[in-house]
Amino acid sequence: MFGLIGHSTSFDDAKKKAMDLGYDHIAQGDLDVWCSAPPQLVEHVNIVSAIGKNIEGAYIDSCFVPEMLGRFKTARRKVLNAMELAQKKGINITALGGFTSIIFENFNLLQNKQVRNTTLEWERFTTGNTHTAWVICRQLELNAPLLGIDLKKARVAVVGATGDIGSAVCRWLSERTGVQELLLVARQQQPLIELQKSLGGGKILGLEDALPEADVVIWVASLPKTLEIDKAKLRKPCLMIDGGYPKNLDEKFNGSGVHVLKGGIVEFFTDIGWSMMELAAMEKPRREMFACFAEAMLLEFEGCHTNFSWGRNNITLEKMDFIGQASEKHGFSVIGLNPKLQAAIA
Incomplete structure (x- = not known):
């Protein structure tokens, strides 16, 4: 169970x-x-x-x-x-x-x-962080091209880069996706320096300096309540993946060429007879859920009863591969941009 x-x-x-x-x-x-x-x-x-x-x-x-x-x-x-x-x-x-x-x-x-x-x-x-990290990376890879963003030429800012999910996302983007440049953003400088060294690259910036440079911004940290950013200074188009909790980026950034996507959420292939996701204001509460929740389901499907995601900075690409393959096999897909937006862009 x-x-x-x-x-x-x-x-x-x-x-x-x-x-x-x-x-x-x-x-x-x-x-x-x-x-x-x-x-x-x-x-x-x-x-x-x-x-x-x-x-x-x-x-x-x-x-x-x-x-x-x-x-x-x-x-x-x-x-x-x-x-x-x-x-x-x-x-x-x-x-x-x-x-x-x-x-x-x-x-x-x-x-x-x-x-x-x-x-x-x-x-x-x-904690479910491995599946969350994999889902965020797949959301980037699938949705950035829909906005005309070529990831091989893109600058991707990771806000909260030194956290458990953030560091895993950085490793994936550096080794698997091959973005042009990673912009590393976090509160403490020394962990950023250590992350940069382990990645063999990446540019350390403050949040206000990173946002105008980024084609994509992946947020795995909470949004500062006092943050004031002029949207006119952001790149157009810009994809923002809201992987933090609570998810509130759309209140500040959505519109005028900035596209906010709720990060770390998956959709099951069929309805589930529960009511719990109604609390989380999911658009499809019978199918959508946080990726961290889905990780427990996937581990049960696979008979893998272990603390798969545990501690900090222990997420490996091999674990992301395993949980990602299990996710697709058992009927999960990552949520994407609003279909109406996709039709308008097309």
Whole structure:
């Protein structure tokens, strides 16, 4: 069995979902009540892949909401409690979705293996970052040419280049896609220098300097709230792949020759009988999902019960090949530009 650990996109959405599920005592509580609410296994699902492989899965709501991000102890507890629940339910491989993965990595929860009487078994969990990195790279390779962008002549900026997903994307683009130049953007200088050295190239720039130079911008970091960029200074056309969380680039950049694509999202070949993706505002909630969630499904399809994506900067091209091939074999495809836009360009 595979598992998915997720959360609502806001406190208001969480209260509405809790009411729909019949958890009135939680739904009517304030944020302090939600901070103490335990995780809930809210949905079971059966899924058959494109080659006929049948698996079972479960969705666990961590009862975390983004409004809790400023409460370190609460955020940490929410993630660990959800992981404990998944393990107690006997789930073989569980993906950490949304902020749960970010909290796990940034708060270094590897130091918190003991949760009450449960010793967490790390091999039961995956961040899903390998599949996310592969999906973002495929979205670039498939959609840039639709805008007339020749990747062999393109400058591609990776914002958040030193992170787990960002560094994997950089390695893929450097060795597999062969873009003209990588523009490396991140907050800390020393990790950027180390990444540049490992890649054997790439140009280190600040965000405001990189954006006007880039034909493609891959965001795997959150968008700074105070960022003000004159869209007139950006290249036209420009493809922006929003691989961060939450996905909000289209609010700032879309239009006037700048095309924003939601990154790290896949579509299954047929409808799935679940409601969990409605929380994530997917356009096709019965088929679309975050690539990190799909990684847990793929590992279950393949009988590969291991922490496939774990730690930081451990993603290899070989792992990306494996999960990418499994993704296509079992019926997933990466989402692309809006079909109406593609028709207009054609």
